[in-house]
Amino acid sequence: MAYSDKVRGTYQEIITGMKDAGLLKVERYIHSAQAADIEVEFPAGAPLKKVINICANNYLGLSSHPEVVKAAHAGLDSRGYGMSSVRFICGTQDIHRQLESMVTKFLGTEDTILFPSCMDANAGVFEAVLTKDDVMISDRLVHASIIDGIRLCSAMHDTFKHSDMAHLEEKLQLHNDKRLKMVITDGVFSMDGDTAKLDQMADLCEKYDAMLFCDESHASGFIGKTGRGTHEKCGVMGRMDIITTTFGKGLGGASGGCVSGRKELVEMCRQKARPYLFSNTIAPPVVAGVIKVLEILSATTERRDKLEKNTEFWRKGLTEMGLIIKEGDTPIVPVMLFNAKLSQDVSRDLYEEGIYAIGFFFPVVPQSQARIRTQISAGHEIHHLEKALDAFRKVGKKYNILGKTKQEIIEMYGM
Amino acid sequence: MEDMKEIVKTYVINEYVEDDSEVTYDTPLISGGIVDSFSMVSLKRFLENKYKISIPDDKATPEAFDSVNKICVLVNEYLK
Numbered sequence: 001m002a003y004s005d006k007v008r009g010t011y012q013e014i015i016t017g018m019k020d021a022g023l024l025k026v027e028r029y030i031h032s033a034q035a036a037d038i039e040v041e042f043p044a045g046a047p048l049k050k051v052i053n054i055c056a057n058n059y060l061g062l063s064s065h066p067e068v069v070k071a072a073h074a075g076l077d078s079r080g081y082g083m084s085s086v087r088f089i090c091g092t093q094d095i096h097r098q099l100e101s102m103v104t105k106f107l108g109t110e111d112t113i114l115f116p117s118c119m120d121a122n123a124g125v126f127e128a129v130l131t132k133d134d135v136m137i138s139d140r141l142v143h144a145s146i147i148d149g150i151r152l153c154s155a156m157h158d159t160f161k162h163s164d165m166a167h168l169e170e171k172l173q174l175h176n177d178k179r180l181k182m183v184i185t186d187g188v189f190s191m192d193g194d195t196a197k198l199d200q201m202a203d204l205c206e207k208y209d210a211m212l213f214c215d216e217s218h219a220s221g222f223i224g225k226t227g228r229g230t231h232e233k234c235g236v237m238g239r240m241d242i243i244t245t246t247f248g249k250g251l252g253g254a255s256g257g258c259v260s261g262r263k264e265l266v267e268m269c270r271q272k273a274r275p276y277l278f279s280n281t282i283a284p285p286v287v288a289g290v291i292k293v294l295e296i297l298s299a300t301t302e303r304r305d306k307l308e309k310n311t312e313f314w315r316k317g318l319t320e321m322g323l324i325i326k327e328g329d330t331p332i333v334p335v336m337l338f339n340a341k342l343s344q345d346v347s348r349d350l351y352e353e354g355i356y357a358i359g360f361f362f363p364v365v366p367q368s369q370a371r372i373r374t375q376i377s378a379g380h381e382i383h384h385l386e387k388a389l390d391a392f393r394k395v396g397k398k399y400n401i402l403g404k405t406k407q408e409i410i411e412m413y414g415m
Numbered sequence: 416m417e418d419m420k421e422i423v424k425t426y427v428i429n430e431y432v433e434d435d436s437e438v439t440y441d442t443p444l445i446s447g448g449i450v451d452s453f454s455m456v457s458l459k460r461f462l463e464n465k466y467k468i469s470i471p472d473d474k475a476t477p478e479a480f481d482s483v484n485k486i487c488v489l490v491n492e493y494l495k
Contacts, residue, residue, distance in 0.1 A: 150453075158457045161433070174460055 022340070028356075034063040034253060036379045040356060051356040052384050054374045056253075059222050059331055060293075060303045061379025063253035067296065068289045072254075075288020087114075087281050088270075095287045102294045103260055107220070107228060107245075108237040111266040114287075116279050118217050118246035118257030119145040124273030125213075125244060125259050126153035130182060135175040138184035139163065139196070143215055146184060155182075162189075165200045172208040181210035182241075187230030188218040191365050191373065193332030195223070198234035211241040211265075217257075218332060221250035222304040222378075227297055241265065247286070252293040256282035307331055307378040310385060314376050317389040322403035323396060331376040334360075335392070336369070338406060339413035343370040346395055353391035368415040419466075419490065424483045426461055430454070440484045445477040455480055462486070468493040 018024045028042040034056060039048045062068055075095065085091035100112040115121040122145040126136060134155040138146065141162045150157050158175060160168040168183065175181055183205055185196040198214060205212040216229040224232025231240050242261035247254060259269050269276060282290075297303070311331045318325050324336040337343045343359030350357050350372070361370035376385075396402040401409055420440050428438050431450050444450040450458065459475045462468070470493055479489045 156456055157453055158460075159454060171457065174457065174464065 022344070034058055036061070036377060036381070036384050038356065042351070049351075049354070051351065051354045052380075052388055053356045054376070054380075054384075054388055055357045056375060056377065057218070057249035058253050058377050058379060059218075059250035059307055059375070060297070061377045062250070062293055062296070062303070063379075065293075065296075068252055068292050071292035072285040072289035075291075076285040079284035079288070081285070082283050083280055086277060086279065088277065091280055093284060093287070095284065095291065096281060099282075099287050099291050099294075100258070102291060103245075103258055106294055106298065107216075107240075107243055107260045108231075109240065109243060109260040109262075111263040112258050112260040113266045113269050113273075113276065114281050115257045115259065115273075115276055116281060117248065117255060118215070118244055119148075120275035120279065121244040121257040121259045121273075122146045122149040122215065123152060124149065124275040125242065125265075125269055126150055126155065126182075127274070128269045128272040129242075129265050130155040130180060132156075133178065134180040134182070135178040136182050136184055137168065137171045137175065137210075139186065141189050141192070142184060142186050143190060143217070146186075146215060150184075155180075163194070163197060165197060165204065168201065169204055169208075172204060172210060176208060181208065182213055183210050184213045185215070186218070187214045187216040188223060188330050188332065190218050190332065191334065191360065192326050193328045193330045193334060194326065195219075195230050195233065195328070195330060198230055198236050198240075202234075202236045202239045205241075206239075211262075212239070213242040213244075214240060216243050216245040217249055218330070219250075220245040221293075221297055222307050223330065226301055227304040247282070247290045247293075251297075252286075252290050254286045254289055256286055256290065303378040307376065310378065310380050310382075311376045313382065314374070314385050314389075317385065318374075318392065321389065321393055321396065323392065323401070324404075324406060324409075326371075333374045333376065334371040335374060336371050336406065337401070337413075338368050338370055338410050339415065340370045342399065342401075342409075342413045343372060346372055346399065349395045349398065350391050353394060355388050355391040357388075368410070419487050420483050422465070423462070423486050423490075427458070427483065430457065430461075438483070441482050443481055444483075445481045447481075450480065452477065458486075462490055466490055466494060 028040050030038050030040055031048055032039040038053045040051055041048055079093055083091040100114055103112040126149045130153055132154040136150055136155050136157045138159050139162055140159045158171050160171050183201055188195050202212055219229040221227045223230050231237050242265055244259050247256040315333055326334045340361035343361050347359040357372050357374055359372050424438060459470055480486055
């Protein structure tokens with residue numbers, strides 16, 4: 001045994017430091033299935049409380065959809081619980097390949113490879129397709145999983161200012177001598193809810209012979225007229241070289257992810273991506289569930305249309321109330337509070353009012369950009385949103401932030 | 416040298432500073448959190464392209480890139 005008091009004390013000190021700084025993440029236990037209405041135990045040991053969830057990535061309300069649950073049950077019965085193997089030994093079933101083909105068709109790409117998660121897809125893809133002779137040029141606000149993947153890759157890495165196309169072009173010129181170039185972005189940025197300018201990026205990539213990579217985790221299933229994603233919204237379906245996405249958000253909410261794109265790049269991942277080679281793939285019941293999700297979304301746009309209407313209602317309601325939100329049209333709607341403590345206080349008071357929404361502050365978002373990130377779902381009905389708006393109005397009045405400017409809020413509560 | 420300092424300072428401000436923060440020739444860039452380790456790459460490439468030099472990777476350390484003054488000392492070593 002080498003876990004001495006000194007070692008234990010070292011970690012206890014770090015954890016205490018996080019707690020003292022208000023940075024310790026505390027989980028809330030949900031005693032029901034994921035949905036608009038949930039039952040929560042918080043703090044631990046407290047009686048269960050029925051609340052409306054407005055902070056899940058359950059954009060299409062499919063996490064507990066009866067048809068998806070039924071399909072997952074059927075998958076469990078017919079293909080079992082797990083594979084006990086990685087894909088290339090004896091861990092590939094017919095339904096894994098079926099799902100890959102369905103995703104390819106849904107996203108309008110050439111081929112797809114499943115990963116245990118999109119975190120794994122992003123961690124493995126760059127190292128699999130790029131070398132030290134190449135360069136990756138990423139938006140400065142890409143998701144943490146992309147940053148991790150970039151760190152694991154030997155290619156040179158540079159960044160461009162968020163959504164700044166002139167800056168991106170400067171970087172493409174600066175690195176034009178590299179063997180291969182890859183431009184990297186999120187489709188929908190998870191903290192601000194804005195969308196990438198994929199049309200302009202695709203043009204620049206063609207001009208400078210660069211590949212275009214987009215993480216569509218907060219877009220797949222509902223962005224674009226038929227929910228294919230940001231590339232559909234921007235009119236560049238077929239021009240994307242790599243898309244990564246997750247099945248853990250809009251597409252059913254369970255787990256799993258993929259790399260979808262040019263067939264040679266997908267093949268490189270199949271041969272070289274370490275999270276694919278050294279980890280089991282998605283479990284059969286989840287695969288069966290995602291197949292059903294894609295069947296539902298390919299048959300009708302009803303759910304993404306409802307989400308769009310809900311989002312319009314929600315954005316309009318918050319704006320008319322006098323709260324400051326990040327502009328945009330996605331279901332990620334950050335309510336800006338700027339001060340970290342205020343974001344925690346508002347979150348706590350909303351919970352008392354029966355609304356589950358989390359405050360985010362530095363280092364998750366930049367300094368002085370603290371916020372409540374709300375996320376709308378097709379699983380919400382108007383009465384859910386009306387109740388949530390009422391709660392925001394009541395709490396907003398309490399803290400005197402309705403109709404106030406950013407400067408006025410900062411003057412009252414600090415940066 | 417003064418001209419080079421101004422060119423490097425202007426590049427750093429345009430490239431990395433997204434608010435009204437002041438940058439002087441001695442402002443700590445890396446240790447001060449203005450330039451992160453990822454972003455050093457573009458700064459190195461900018462200097463190499465601008466001054467037609469090649470800075471070895473082992474010389475492009477966070478310490479050597481930590482202020483406009485230090486960067487200009489480094490560049491001048493390879494201009495000779």
